[in-house]
Amino acid sequence: NAGVTQTPKFRILKIGQSMTLQCTQDMNHNYMYWYRQDPGMGLKLIYYSVGAGITDKGEVPNGYNVSRSTTEDFPLRLELAAPSQTSVYFCASIPWGAAPRETQYFGPGTRLLVL
Amino acid sequence: LAKTTQPISMDSYEGQEVNITCSHNNIATNDYITWYQQFPSQGPRFIIQGYKTKVTNEVASLFIPADRKSSTLSLPRVSLSDTAVYYCLVGARVDNYGQNFVFGPGTRLSVLP
Numbered sequence: 001n002a003g004v005t006q007t008p009k010f011r012i013l014k015i016g017q018s019m020t021l022q023c024t025q026d027m028n029h030n031y032m033y034w035y036r037q038d039p040g041m042g043l044k045l046i047y048y049s050v051g052a053g054i055t056d057k058g059e060v061p062n063g064y065n066v067s068r069s070t071t072e073d074f075p076l077r078l079e080l081a082a083p084s085q086t087s088v089y090f091c092a093s094i095p096w097g098a099a100p101r102e103t104q105y106f107g108p109g110t111r112l113l114v115l
Numbered sequence: 116l117a118k119t120t121q122p123i124s125m126d127s128y129e130g131q132e133v134n135i136t137c138s139h140n141n142i143a144t145n146d147y148i149t150w151y152q153q154f155p156s157q158g159p160r161f162i163i164q165g166y167k168t169k170v171t172n173e174v175a176s177l178f179i180p181a182d183r184k185s186s187t188l189s190l191p192r193v194s195l196s197d198t199a200v201y202y203c204l205v206g207a208r209v210d211n212y213g214q215n216f217v218f219g220p221g222t223r224l225s226v227l228p
Contacts, residue, residue, distance in 0.1 A: 004158075035218070041220060042202065042218040042219050042220040042221050043159070043202075043218035044218070045218075088156075090158045090159075092158070103149060103151075103161040103164065104159075104161075106158030106159050106160065107158055108157065108158055109156070109157070109158055111156075
């Protein structure tokens with residue numbers, strides 16, 4: 001298993017541009033998450049999904065959109081990039097019905113710079 | 116969601132034991148306590164998890180008192196490679212209504228030679 005993969009690894013955007021951060025997991029996990037991590041800070045939850053077709057907002061959803069058409073993929077969309085969205089983005093997953101002792105599996109992250 | 120409080124940073128020397136304490140006063144009955152480690156430019160990775168008393172694995176020990184309002188991650192004989200940020204999470208039960216993990220700022224551990 002490749003686990004959780006994210007693309008691209010790094011991207012520079014101009015203000016107002018749009019892009020999609022890709023996240024794929026091959027572990028058949030139902031729950032998937034998008035976090036952002038600003039320099040020197042902890043992770044903040046942007047959106048999460050409990051399964052295909054079901055998504056919900058996290059702590060900081062403004063400026064982002066998500067979709068979940070398959071179990072494997074959970075893309076994050078930035079419509080109008082702003083400098084405040086400069087951050088490192090992590091995708092994570094966890095299996096459905098997991099006992100609380102299940103842990104999250106994280107991807108390697110996407111570093112985004114908005115200029 | 117249970118909020119957690121940890122020291123922002125800690126320094127230690129190689130070979131010492133390091134104890135990082137996390138406070139979670141409003142922990143719920145179904146909540147487990149999980150610790151993650153994060154190296155620069157990497158995603159967090161699981162270290163240890165527990166519900167009560169003591170848990171030990173090949174990497175660390177986790178001590179949880181009877182009231183479960185705090186927990187202590189213990190790293191025995193740290194090395195330079197243990198320099199990282201350590202996060203304490205208190206997780207709600209995973210069910211059909213979803214799950215929501217809250218990461219605090221974590222504790223930045225610096226191990227010195």
